[in-house]
Amino acid sequence: MIAQLGPDPHAPFPSPDQALRHPDGLLAFGGDLSVPRLLQAYALGIFPWYSEGQPILWWSPDPRMVVAPGALHVSRSMRRFLRRSAWQVTLNQSFARVIDACAALPRAGQGGTWITADMRAAYRQLHDEGFAHSIEVWRDRQLIGGIYGVALGRMFFGESMFSLAPNASKVAITALCRALVLSGSVLLDGQVKSEHLGTLGFAPVPRAHFLALCAEHASGLRPWPAHSIEPARIQPAALASPLLPASAA
Missing domain, CATH: 3.40.630.70 (Leucyl/phenylalanyl-tRNA-protein transferase, C-terminal domain)
Incomplete structure (x- = not known):
């Protein structure tokens, strides 16, 4: 299971160490694309990547x-x-x-x-x-x-x-x-x-x-x-x- 993010853009992300191996790097879903959330994500090595119709998916692949x-x-x-x-x-x-x-x-x-x-x-x-x-x-x-x-x-x-x-x-x-x-x-x-x-x-x-x-x-x-x-x-x-x-x- 991966974590679901709530509406608070300042709430912490789960540790990237918890990301799935298959598919590689999938860490969490949900939340929003507000500036505070995006800046927090990038500072932690996390980025959003999803298709139309999907929830927002957050990734931190390895390597x-x-x-x-x-x-x-x-x-x-x-x-x-x-x-x-x-x-x-x-x-x-x-x-x-x-x-x-x-x-x-x-x-x-x-x-x-x-x-x-x-x-x-x-x-x-x-x-x-x-x-x-x-x-x-x-x-x-x-x-x-x-x-x-x-x-x-x-x-x-x-x-x-x-x-x-x-x-x-x-x-x-x-x-x-x-x-x-x-x-x-x-x-x-x-x-x-x-x-x-x-x-x-x-x-x-x-x-x-x-x-x-x-x-x-x-x-x-x-x-x-x-x-x-x-x-x-x-x-x-x-x-x-x-x-x-x-x-x-």
Whole structure:
């Protein structure tokens, strides 16, 4: 059995150690998507993920896919593309459009979107309060890619990204990592394991280690970088992280 959350957004979550192994990380259901509840969840390494018609489901999987922002893998071909690109990259200029585009993007094996109308409204509120951020990629003033997530202290919790042109999502996540390097962030959370994240340099870390990092670094607001970044300058500087186990470095 998993815990049911009540209406009080300040009530504590159960310990992530109580999460199910199958499905991996399912911890609780119910509650709401208020800003206090979401901030408490992310600080504890917990995030909401559910489909339309389901109750709100809260997760804390083990292991967790993460990367130090400066350790993102950027291929040689991608570096050449960035140097030559005429695309524009902006930060926090069209958050609502990015999250709407992520929700609308068809995904293999999924009959619908987990980014429900309630989720979009909740993360727009987080954005209004300075905790959620977006990266936008533009070609000829058309939005062709982007990524959004939650920034809490020195950690960033990636939520979703989209691409309407080859390389657009790669440009977005590379720009995000550059912004995180500039802001002094130490870790980008990709949540669950996927082959795509592995190609970008993400690696699994035990949940216990991830939660220790959250306890140390995931609190408060930090300044966010300027409104735009030139593509040629978004390749992350080398930033080896001493916070990851040797097996994940």
